[in-house]
Amino acid sequence: MTTDLGVEPTPLALLLLGRQSDPASERGTACPGELPPASDPDLVDRARAAKDALGERLFILGHHYQRDEVIQFADVTGDSFKLARDAAARPGAEYVVFCGVHFMAESADILTGAHQQVVLPDLAAGCSMADMASAEQVAEAWDVLTDAGLAGDTVPVSYMNSSAAIKGFTGRNGGTICTSSNAEVALRWALGKGQRVLFLPDQHLGRNTAVGRLGLSLDDCVVYDPRKPAGGLSVEQLRDATMVLWKGHCSVHGRFSLECVHDVRRRLPDVQVLVHPECRHEVVGAADLVGSTEFIIKTIEAAPAGSTWAIGTELNLVSRLAKAHPDKTIVFLDKTVCFCSTMNRIDLPHLVWALESLVDGRVVNRIEVDPRTAADARKALDQMLALPAR
Numbered sequence: 001m002t003t004d005l006g007v008e009p010t011p012l013a014l015l016l017l018g019r020q021s022d023p024a025s026e027r028g029t030a031c032p033g034e035l036p037p038a039s040d041p042d043l044v045d046r047a048r049a050a051k052d053a054l055g056e057r058l059f060i061l062g063h064h065y066q067r068d069e070v071i072q073f074a075d076v077t078g079d080s081f082k083l084a085r086d087a088a089a090r091p092g093a094e095y096v097v098f099c100g101v102h103f104m105a106e107s108a109d110i111l112t113g114a115h116q117q118v119v120l121p122d123l124a125a126g127c128s129m130a131d132m133a134s135a136e137q138v139a140e141a142w143d144v145l146t147d148a149g150l151a152g153d154t155v156p157v158s159y160m161n162s163s164a165a166i167k168g169f170t171g172r173n174g175g176t177i178c179t180s181s182n183a184e185v186a187l188r189w190a191l192g193k194g195q196r197v198l199f200l201p202d203q204h205l206g207r208n209t210a211v212g213r214l215g216l217s218l219d220d221c222v223v224y225d226p227r228k229p230a231g232g233l234s235v236e237q238l239r240d241a242t243m244v245l246w247k248g249h250c251s252v253h254g255r256f257s258l259e260c261v262h263d264v265r266r267r268l269p270d271v272q273v274l275v276h277p278e279c280r281h282e283v284v285g286a287a288d289l290v291g292s293t294e295f296i297i298k299t300i301e302a303a304p305a306g307s308t309w310a311i312g313t314e315l316n317l318v319s320r321l322a323k324a325h326p327d328k329t330i331v332f333l334d335k336t337v338c339f340c341s342t343m344n345r346i347d348l349p350h351l352v353w354a355l356e357s358l359v360d361g362r363v364v365n366r367i368e369v370d371p372r373t374a375a376d377a378r379k380a381l382d383q384m385l386a387l388p389a390r
């Protein structure tokens with residue numbers, strides 16, 4: 001079977017889409033309650049009823065990469081930072097249900113008031129990229145820079161897609177958070193303040209921004225591998241680098257290859273290739289346009305009827321864009337299915353379970369950042385907000 005987007009679903013992808021069942025699929029998931037079965041035909045009505053019962057006390061956030069079955073209940077949709085800000089702008093909402101992944105719910109908790117409780121419907125919805133930089137590993141890297149006498153003129157810049165602990169480290173050490181929309185401004189700010197940047201945790205966003213936007217060369221970048229002693233780098237390499245890139249990546253965007261770009265150009269000669277900056281450097285270099293999720297959405301909205309696009313980002317979003325713009329040809333850049341599997345953990349049964357628990361007065365799967373980490377992380381987030389607009 002091939003879909004309209006030209007991709008071939010695998011059994012795993014179908015499972016993640018909820019079109020097949022696996023009795024062991026909840027294995028390892030901390031879900032302290034009875035989930036309704038995915039086959040329950042009343043799930044949509046149950047979600048709607050619970051949402052109506054909670055009224056203004058509830059605010060549901062839906063990330064662009066979420067499934068349609070969940071997105072239909074979102075009060076707002078957006079990327080991770082927009083959603084956290086949207087939550088902060090709704091102080092009247094007692095419960096913020098975040099349909100996204102763990103680091104996003106943490107950011108919402110940091111930015112919302114103490115009276116607001118943030119809920120992640122499935123605690124197994126993590127982010128493989130965020131998990132690639134633990135607090136201990138980053139503290140060790142900072143020790144390496146300190147011992148080399150380089151920490152004083154190194155500024156940490158952490159992507160929004162990082163844990164609260166990493167955001168806290170960034171705030172404690174005078175750095176800033178960035179998103180894929182403002183990474184260029186963040187790097188210019190940081191390099192105006194110090195000699196080099198420690199960029200966490202996505203090496204691709206760091207490299208693509210430094211080389212593609214700031215005009216640095218690939219030789220100005222080194223990759224710090226947390227699994228190797230001293231990151232696998234000599235003191236000289238660290239000293240000479242402008243960008244110390246953490247060896248992390250997004251398992252979804254990292255799958256797109258140069259061959260995918262060549263292949264789609266062969267199949268669709270008029271195609272324009274539009275990719276996210278979390279893709280590998282050679283893919284970004286071969287694309288026609290590169291930009292954040294919001295940029296991708298706006299580009300497609302503004303594109304003329306009859307134009308043809310191959311998009312390199314998460315498949316739920318690409319499918320939704322294709323449905324919303326039937327006057328344009330929109331295909332997925334890869335030939336195989338590429339969902340964010342952790343985003344897909346948030347499905348209708350988990351949402352119904354979380355909402356009905358709230359109706360019963362039980363707050364389940366609450367995400368709470370400890371006050372000290374939250375205060376440090378807030379400094380780094382505030383620094384991002386203080387960055388000049390582009």
Ligand code: SF4
Nearest residue numbers: 127128129250252340
């Ligand atoms: S798409 Fe990539 S960066 Fe985003 S949540 Fe999934 S794994 Fe993390």
